[in-house]
Amino acid sequence: MNTTPTNTNELGANHESTPSLFSTLRAAIVLFAMLSVITGLLYPALVTGISQSLFAHAANGSLIERNGRVVGSSLIGQSFDSPKYFWGRPSATSPMAYNAAASGGSNFGPNSDALKSAVAERIAALRAADPGNTNVVPVDLVTASASGLDPHISRAGADYQLARVANARGISPATLAAIVEKHTERPMFGFLGEPRVNVLLLNLELDNAR
Secondary structure, eight states, rough: OOOOOOOOHHHHHHHHHOOOOOHHHHHHHHHHHHHHHIIIHHHHHHHHHHHHHHHHHHHOEEEEEEEEEEEEESSOOOOOTTSSSSOOOOOOOSSSSSSSSOOOOOOOOOOOOHHHHHHHHHHHHHHHOTOOOOOOOGGGGTTSSSSOOEEEEEEEHHHHHHHHHHHHHTHHHHHHHHHHHHOOOOOOOOTTTTOOEEEEHHHHHHTTTO
């Protein structure tokens, strides 16, 4: 049986309908260029414009300025060790604490000797700074967060330090408690999370109140 096509016009039509390598490559390049412009230029420009127009403070890092100088961010903790300041949550980032370029926790398990040693040292430092305080040390004052950058402490963590800071600054505990209450952030929607205090904002207000 002869299976050879005899319609040469049909053969030519089939051949012409097959895309050439050049046309396929050209379509791929055009598509790549279009997506690059849309996702690499137009979309970032749109998002940046909206964020700068509606949420400029947050979009620029929630930076805090005093006297024309940036002193930190409300989103990133800082190290405080003077008795007249509230101390924040410890940071496990390296090579320095609160290193925003190396966010992360210690990854020590609860049975880790290194973790137990670090917690013991932090408890000792808190006790040494306030020898008369016999209250239980809140856990967030002696353990690092998963990010290592947590700018908040619990309300219990702030209350634990009240007497020490009040004594170091020569103000009444009641006055200081009112300032802490002012800086206490409530749970989102009234039930998500726990009351917390931004350490940097609190300490800045204490310096401004001098």
